[in-house]
Amino acid sequence: MTTRFLPLTHHTATGVQLSDSTLRFITLKQHGDSVIPEKFAEVLVPADCLDNGKIVNKNKFISFLRNIRKAYKLEDIALVLASPQVQTFSVSAKAAGALYVKEAVEKTFALPAKDIAYDYNTVTGNESNTVFHVTAMPKSVSLDMVNAFKSAGMTVTTIESVGHALARDLIAVHSHESVLIVNIDTAVTSLTFIVKGKVSHTVLFDFGDDMITKSLMEKLQVSEAEVQRLKKEDGLIAQHSRIVFDILVDDCVALVRHINDTYIAWHNEHSALPTIDGIYLTGAGSTLRGLGEYLSVGLHMPVKEGNVWTNCLSFDEHVPVLPQPLAIRYGAAIGVNLLGGDTVNMLPHSHKKSLRRQHAARVSGKLFFSFVLGVAVGFAVAKIIAIPGVHTQILDTLHKIRAQW
Numbered sequence: 001m002t003t004r005f006l007p008l009t010h011h012t013a014t015g016v017q018l019s020d021s022t023l024r025f026i027t028l029k030q031h032g033d034s035v036i037p038e039k040f041a042e043v044l045v046p047a048d049c050l051d052n053g054k055i056v057n058k059n060k061f062i063s064f065l066r067n068i069r070k071a072y073k074l075e076d077i078a079l080v081l082a083s084p085q086v087q088t089f090s091v092s093a094k095a096a097g098a099l100y101v102k103e104a105v106e107k108t109f110a111l112p113a114k115d116i117a118y119d120y121n122t123v124t125g126n127e128s129n130t131v132f133h134v135t136a137m138p139k140s141v142s143l144d145m146v147n148a149f150k151s152a153g154m155t156v157t158t159i160e161s162v163g164h165a166l167a168r169d170l171i172a173v174h175s176h177e178s179v180l181i182v183n184i185d186t187a188v189t190s191l192t193f194i195v196k197g198k199v200s201h202t203v204l205f206d207f208g209d210d211m212i213t214k215s216l217m218e219k220l221q222v223s224e225a226e227v228q229r230l231k232k233e234d235g236l237i238a239q240h241s242r243i244v245f246d247i248l249v250d251d252c253v254a255l256v257r258h259i260n261d262t263y264i265a266w267h268n269e270h271s272a273l274p275t276i277d278g279i280y281l282t283g284a285g286s287t288l289r290g291l292g293e294y295l296s297v298g299l300h301m302p303v304k305e306g307n308v309w310t311n312c313l314s315f316d317e318h319v320p321v322l323p324q325p326l327a328i329r330y331g332a333a334i335g336v337n338l339l340g341g342d343t344v345n346m347l348p349h350s351h352k353k354s355l356r357r358q359h360a361a362r363v364s365g366k367l368f369f370s371f372v373l374g375v376a377v378g379f380a381v382a383k384i385i386a387i388p389g390v391h392t393q394i395l396d397t398l399h400k401i402r403a404q405w
Contacts, residue, residue, distance in 0.1 A: 004173065005034060006168060006339055006340040008337050009337055009338070010076075012027065013028055013337040014077045014078070015078045017082060018045075018079060018083075019081075019082040020053065021045055022042060022045060023042075023044075024043075025040065025041060025074065026040040026334055027040070027074075031318075035313060036320070037321055039072065040333075046061075053081055055144050066153065074154055075154060077157065079145065080159075081137070081160075082185065082188055082190070082204070085138065087108055087134075088133065088134070088161045088163050088199060090131055090132065090134070091104045097130055100132075101120050105134060105136045115139050117348060118136030119344040121342065123198050124272070129272055131195075131200070131273060135344040135346065143351075145159065156347065156351075158336065159345065160343070162204070163190060163199050164199050164342050165333075165334075166183055167335070168342070169312075169331050169335035170306040170331070171310070176197045177196075178194060178195050179194045180193055180263065181279075181282065182282070182283075183283040183331065184208060185209065185284055186209050186284050187211075188204050188206060188207070188208055189206075189207045191262055193263075200270075207251075207255065208284070209284040212231070212248060212288065216247055230244050231287065231289065234289065236248065236288065252291070256295060259299060260298075263299075276301065278304065279299065280305075281306060282328050287325050287328070309334075
């Protein structure tokens with residue numbers, strides 16, 4: 001039997017998507033074969049807490065996280081860092097792949113390998129050349145995040161990249177397609193190259209929906225609500241007015257050029273990889289009307305709207321509590337909770353060992369409790385049966401039940 005959807009890592013799981021400016025979380029619950037959202041929220045991170053993905057004001061950040069935990073009753077969380085501190089890139093090697101990967105991460109972070117948390121998998125290869133995808137981040141940044149959440153009363157079970165989390169959202173189970181995921185968030189845009197269903201490379205740059213909104217508000221001198229209406233109804237289509245298109249055209253041209261240049265540089269460096277067949281567009285900025293069509297013309301490839309529930313549920317069976325314009329803001333927070341596909345975990349090794357010990361202790365405790373409960377029930381049943389007449393009544397009841405079956 002082919003699985004339609006990806007299961008959750010636990011029966012109930014919470015994903016947290018964190019950037020310098022925004023924290024989003026979503027709690028999901030396993031419902032048969034489907035994954036159903038239970039609760040979610042988007043909260044602004046106080047200024048001066050984070051800078052470029054690093055904690056710069058520890059006490060202020062922990063206080064913020066503590067308030068989040070109390071308000072929403074969060075405990076174990078899977079974390080996605082939308083930050084340049086987490087790098088996902090491709091490495092081509094003719095031999096000794098582990099050595100090439102080690103040298104690549106040291107060059108990327110200008111740190112010795114022992115100070116970097118990294119993981120890698122094979123994307124594709126042949127006898128003469130192998131391409132690995134590598135995800136890495138400084139151990140110190142990872143440890144600071146883990147400790148901050150711990151101080152606030154939450155346990156981080158995994159740290160993952162935006163690209164991996166989004167891929168498990170948008171790329172269908174058992175798919176081997178090669179596509180580009182363009183995720184335009186509020187402040188940061190990520191480009192994730194998928195090769196034969198696997199994450200190969202992710203690039204983040206400063207461009208987002210907030211910049212689009214701010215530009216329109218300043219140029220038109222109107223409210224944010226009016227700008228959102230114009231983005232949704234007119235956008236870049238300009239059936240009745242070119243006002244939005246004329247203001248945003250330079251930004252859109254720059255976006256197309258950046259995507260194209262990034263794709264060319266990536267493919268030239270790894271010419272053995274297949275070409276990209278199309279684009280999935282998602283994120284807060286993807287709701288700008290006509291943007292998909294504009295990117296399709298500019299990049300000469302098909303563009304379609306990404307569905308963040310692809311590997312979670314069927315719309316024929318469930319109607320998510322999040323409407324699509326809102327759900328696309330939680331793509332990475334949803335994907336980090338799904339089990340399957342490409343997975344990486346940038347937790348420090350010591351923290352992984354601690355989590356394994358805690359898990360083993362919980363399992364042992366449950367087994368011991370079950371054993372004690374079984375013994376207690378056994379003694380209770382034995383005593384009941386020892387009462388005159390009860391033994392016969394129990395056997396009569398069992399015979400009646402058997403006769404009905």
